[in-house]
Amino acid sequence: MRSVPLFLTAAAVGLAGATWTEADVTVTVTATSTHTVCAATTTTTIETCEAPGSSTIGSWSAYSTSSSAPDGASSWSAYPTSSSGPDGASSWSAYPTSSEGPDGASSWSVYSTSSSASAGGHSTWSSGPDGTSTTTSIPAAVITSAENAWASQWDAQKTNYVGPWNDWSVSGSGAGKPTKGGSSSSSSTSSSSTGYTTSAPYGGWNASTTSGSASTSASSTSTTTSSSGCPTYTPEKNASDICNSASDRSVWCDNLDIDTNSYTTQHKTGITRSYTLVIENTTMSFDGTAPKVAFTINGQIPGPVIEANWGDYVSVTVINKLQDNATSIHFHGIRQESTNDMDGVPGVTECAIAGNGGSKTYTWLASSYGTSWYHSHAFAQYGDGVRGPIVIHGPATADYDIDMGTVMIDDTFANAVGTQADLITHYGPGGSFNTLFNGKNINPVGPGGEAFQWTVQPCRKHRFRIINSSSQNLYVVGFDAHNMTVIAADFVPIKPYDTPTLNIAIGQRYDVIVETNQPVGSYYVRAVIQTGCPSGGANSGLGTANAIMNYAGSNSTPVTNTPITNITAAGCIDEPLASLVPWVALSAGDSGKFTSSVDTIPAGLVTQVQTSDDGLVFQWYINNGVIAVNYSTPTIGLLDSAQGANNSAISNAVVLNEANTWVYFVIQNQFFASHPMHVHGHDVSVLGTGTQTWDSSLTSTLNFENPMRRDTVVLQGSAGPGQPAGYTVIGFETDNPGAWLMHCHIVWHVDDGLALQFIERPNDIVSQKYTSKDSYKQECAALNEYQSANPQAVRQQGESGLKRRTTYEHLGTSRNHYSGLKRHASHSHKRYTPRR
Numbered sequence: 001m002r003s004v005p006l007f008l009t010a011a012a013v014g015l016a017g018a019t020w021t022e023a024d025v026t027v028t029v030t031a032t033s034t035h036t037v038c039a040a041t042t043t044t045t046i047e048t049c050e051a052p053g054s055s056t057i058g059s060w061s062a063y064s065t066s067s068s069a070p071d072g073a074s075s076w077s078a079y080p081t082s083s084s085g086p087d088g089a090s091s092w093s094a095y096p097t098s099s100e101g102p103d104g105a106s107s108w109s110v111y112s113t114s115s116s117a118s119a120g121g122h123s124t125w126s127s128g129p130d131g132t133s134t135t136t137s138i139p140a141a142v143i144t145s146a147e148n149a150w151a152s153q154w155d156a157q158k159t160n161y162v163g164p165w166n167d168w169s170v171s172g173s174g175a176g177k178p179t180k181g182g183s184s185s186s187s188s189t190s191s192s193s194t195g196y197t198t199s200a201p202y203g204g205w206n207a208s209t210t211s212g213s214a215s216t217s218a219s220s221t222s223t224t225t226s227s228s229g230c231p232t233y234t235p236e237k238n239a240s241d242i243c244n245s246a247s248d249r250s251v252w253c254d255n256l257d258i259d260t261n262s263y264t265t266q267h268k269t270g271i272t273r274s275y276t277l278v279i280e281n282t283t284m285s286f287d288g289t290a291p292k293v294a295f296t297i298n299g300q301i302p303g304p305v306i307e308a309n310w311g312d313y314v315s316v317t318v319i320n321k322l323q324d325n326a327t328s329i330h331f332h333g334i335r336q337e338s339t340n341d342m343d344g345v346p347g348v349t350e351c352a353i354a355g356n357g358g359s360k361t362y363t364w365l366a367s368s369y370g371t372s373w374y375h376s377h378a379f380a381q382y383g384d385g386v387r388g389p390i391v392i393h394g395p396a397t398a399d400y401d402i403d404m405g406t407v408m409i410d411d412t413f414a415n416a417v418g419t420q421a422d423l424i425t426h427y428g429p430g431g432s433f434n435t436l437f438n439g440k441n442i443n444p445v446g447p448g449g450e451a452f453q454w455t456v457q458p459c460r461k462h463r464f465r466i467i468n469s470s471s472q473n474l475y476v477v478g479f480d481a482h483n484m485t486v487i488a489a490d491f492v493p494i495k496p497y498d499t500p501t502l503n504i505a506i507g508q509r510y511d512v513i514v515e516t517n518q519p520v521g522s523y524y525v526r527a528v529i530q531t532g533c534p535s536g537g538a539n540s541g542l543g544t545a546n547a548i549m550n551y552a553g554s555n556s557t558p559v560t561n562t563p564i565t566n567i568t569a570a571g572c573i574d575e576p577l578a579s580l581v582p583w584v585a586l587s588a589g590d591s592g593k594f595t596s597s598v599d600t601i602p603a604g605l606v607t608q609v610q611t612s613d614d615g616l617v618f619q620w621y622i623n624n625g626v627i628a629v630n631y632s633t634p635t636i637g638l639l640d641s642a643q644g645a646n647n648s649a650i651s652n653a654v655v656l657n658e659a660n661t662w663v664y665f666v667i668q669n670q671f672f673a674s675h676p677m678h679v680h681g682h683d684v685s686v687l688g689t690g691t692q693t694w695d696s697s698l699t700s701t702l703n704f705e706n707p708m709r710r711d712t713v714v715l716q717g718s719a720g721p722g723q724p725a726g727y728t729v730i731g732f733e734t735d736n737p738g739a740w741l742m743h744c745h746i747v748w749h750v751d752d753g754l755a756l757q758f759i760e761r762p763n764d765i766v767s768q769k770y771t772s773k774d775s776y777k778q779e780c781a782a783l784n785e786y787q788s789a790n791p792q793a794v795r796q797q798g799e800s801g802l803k804r805r806t807t808y809e810h811l812g813t814s815r816n817h818y819s820g821l822k823r824h825a826s827h828s829h830k831r832y833t834p835r836r
């Protein structure tokens, strides 16, 4: 039986000095503000929103009688007896006492009166099918208590990576094993039947495999004039150049070029690139500190680059050798047109790949081109290593000589990420330990580790593909003493612009060209933590623990007197929207359409709820709900039921019934923390962003003419709890039937619920017959068998199922989930609050 929730009352505890010390960082970071703990005086009202047009939010209409379904407009008290329940399948009487809520995460008694609808677990209570919005009020004391608990915990822990959670020993740990991952010559262990192999950066591209798309670009003898005193030179065609070369990157094979609209041109080469990814549970040292839990792909972190040409099919067989984890692989930013079941979201688009040797083959079309990454969408696995880069070759909006490959930027913590997620969900946030470039870095506070390094040619243009694949941190990235020319954002080629620094949120990618026009030497490539998110860590990025770019002939000692300047790292921001202009100009509907159909999605509220199996946990809300998926009953399976999109087991759903129409959403932040929001299945148009509460008078500020399109955009927060937070306005056309997540890409936030699923054209999803495929059925059967035999692998109540856990490297309590992998033997049991 669930107990009555206990909300943290000691919100002000732990507001200890949160200043950086010289021991923590080499350069002091400015302006990590301390948040004021505010009194519980006002009631936070959650606006409920309706879906546009004829569509509905939630699954209200599944109820057939008034005793099991409220009418959407009425409150709970409208029902005559306590046996009428607001949740999906069950009636209220299914619960043993009236103080227990029917939904997964919340208990009923947290709401001040019985007439307040549930705000936990599921969102359907507050959105009825009759078009009438209701207003759900959560008592102010509940909201502010949880927010203050979260904020004060952040203030106490942001610089305290050796704080009460973490007893990472700096001294004596410098002799850690060198990292296995992050080599610039990482290579795939698989090859396709056509003999295709990879070795970054693409030196091993086998031209014979691309004979189906012969180059149409003639070799050029034109010369290039360089700025900053570099001599003119004749660009060379490199072995890795397939359909264009340094003299003209705008062209591509098959008469395609940079002006081609990739959304409407279904370019197909007829070639399939095949990869095999084997996920294993081991330990690894990334920066000279002691080894920690690591989920490797083909023995390395990050995993091998998945590389293809625009229009190729990509086939990836995933073999899951983890013992205690089911898994999945999501191909971030791939639109998966007519392949919703290849999106890799367990509990939504598939069951999950069983542990102990389960497998699944994902096949999808590379319909867009540029830079991205793949990662597990189960538990916190990507933070512990289940991630790797994707490169889809295509034309570019500016010329460059040499493709330097991908720059994957990740954060590490004193604990493995699965353990960190567990701590954060119970106690609140904390700072990171280090930042890795392609899987490696030096230890920022002690000896050991190794910097990732590139060798570049003087007076040439180098393309770097920058990926923020971290768990928590948004970064400002830059090359000391060099400008970057930005040519693509996510999978969208843009009009080139120059900048010394780039704001890059989790999940985002920027392709940049760096011209090596400075004196021969070595220069830091920095990832500086944006502290206002709020975020922070032992490696701020302003010191010497960074990657290094060496000019050929340099002695590898970085020049330290020419750092990137004017870094604004105290905020938490995206690149300015005005800088981001897609090369292929497309409109995003119009303001009339917007006004008649826009809906507001509130997001970012944080509360704490009591769970039956995991104690008191933080939960992050979006659209008045927290997502919680069941791996055994994914959305595409639930849609196949008689209730279809009205199936109340579809967690936190927004149903979009109308085909090929623009839908618009104002995502309104309700709290001071910022969230990088990622949308599956679409490049969304970003019509506008702001740092205040949205109101309709702001419609005139929106851009409908060629706004930026991308798959990840920042939802800004505020200066502190209780202050108005920001909004982000997005739109997309309902041209891709599927169950598509929209979620925050901070691991702990999505794990604690901050996700919804757009159910786009449910009838068209069902007609794809995904669930009739043998592969679908086999995966689900294997998962059920695996979960029966391995109950430790089943999602706990407070987890979304989309991210988090099951490493438990040193939480040696009474948990059944203990994996047996310890970071330090001495760490078990320390300071860990036993389960309630």
Ligand SMILES: [Cu+2]
Residues within 6 Å of the ligand: 674, 675, 676, 744, 745, 746, 749, 750, 754
């Ligand atoms: Cu978030």
